[in-house]
Amino acid sequence: MKITRIETFLVAPRWLLCRVETDEGLAGWGEPVVEGRAETVRAAVGELSDLLMGEDPAPIEHHWQRMTKAAFYRGGPVLSSAVAGLDQALWDLAGKRLGVPVHRLLGGPVRDRVRVYGWVGGDDPARLRDAVAARVESGLTAVKMNAAGVVSRSPTVREIDGVVERLSQVREVLGDDRDVAVDFHGRFTAAAARRVLPLLEPLRPMFAEEPVLPEFGHLLEAVVRCSPVPVATGERLYSRGDFLPALQAGIAVAQPDLSHAGGVSEVRRIAALAETYDALVAPHCPLGPVALAASLQVAFATPNFLIQEQSIGIHYNRGAELLDYVLDTGPFGFADGAMHRTDAAGLGIEVDEDAVRTADRAGHRWRPPVWSHRDGSFAEW
Structure with a gap:
């Protein structure tokens, strides 16, 4: 089994989903997103996909190690979230391949x-x-x-x-x-x-x-x-x-x-x-x-x-x-x-792929509110 396609979907209200497809027809789903930075994480997923395309999805830990460490600059919310969604999809694939739940x-x-x-x-x-x-x-x-x-x-x-x-x-x-x-x-x-x-x-x-x-x-x-x-x-x-x-x-x-x-x-x-x-x-x-x-x-x-x-x-x-x-x-x-x-x-669910693809056509641009104190200075939201 080889990974042949990795897609991302920007869906309302503020989420990003990813789909990892294989040459045997199985697909796994993940959710790589930073709330308010979905487009940025989408780009990061695209970059990390280079490490997965054409590979057997089964050795999840091997892929996790490469996705997190095969770069000089590591970690942080964007990269960790991109890895998180792809990792979820690989576990989803592993369970589907074996016919068992991830747990x-x-x-x-x-x-x-x-x-x-x-x-x-x-x-x-x-x-x-x-x-x-x-x-x-x-x-x-x-x-x-x-x-x-x-x-x-x-x-x-x-x-x-x-x-x-x-x-x-x-x-x-x-x-x-x-x-x-x-x-x-x-x-x-x-x-x-x-x-x-x-x-x-x-x-x-x-x-x-x-x-x-x-x-x-x-x-x-x-x-x-x-x-x-x-x-x-x-x-x-x-x-x-x-x-x-x-x-x-x-x-x-x-x-x-x-x-x-x-x-x-x-x-x-x-x-x-x-x-x-x-x-x-x-x-x-x-x-x-x-x-x-x-x-x-x-x-x-x-x-x-x-x-x-x-x-x-x-x-x-x-x-x-x-x-x-x-x-x-x-x-x-x-x-x-x-x-x-x-x-x-x-992962125990069936994603409605048609609904996801339809939602992606509309996309979203969710941003968190920006708050101020009474004096006009920045306040934590």
């Missing part, structure tokens, strides 16, 4: 179901209660909210109290039998995070995500130590090397993204590294169907897995949903708060 190739499943959570807002607290109630009604047992919108570099008393009030609202709707995670989204300084986190502890959040920007990882240990609230981070970390200092700082939850952190191959190693620090894994995934399918395959085979993010109903999905690009939506059902394991081959 079987990773050593076999350790669970039958994967608990998932959904996003409920938080930038503007006005609709939080209704959003949480709708998520509970849909079957979810866990949600994630933003801690705040634009935050001053030195938050006012009102801003700090607002974070607590938001979480209090959500906890009141959820009760004690469901969970909420709080996403700081890198909007807080380390000093501000240390002020806020201890105030959230009585409300028992499942974790506080990205309390500081990844470039301030040297301050992470002090943030972790300031409160018993479990700290999570990792959506902007792309390798085992990136995760090691965060784990050494004492994070409780690692959040690699299957479409950013080197795909199935690297995320399974990040999970194993996290296990040596007694940390759990909650893969980041506000993306499309292939990224979620790949995440689920890793989750089924990962002992220290906690919970899986998914984007069904998320505010980014305007004009398209991940369910629009699969022929069978069954694998993504969560009526009981979890997605259930199947024995479907590869």
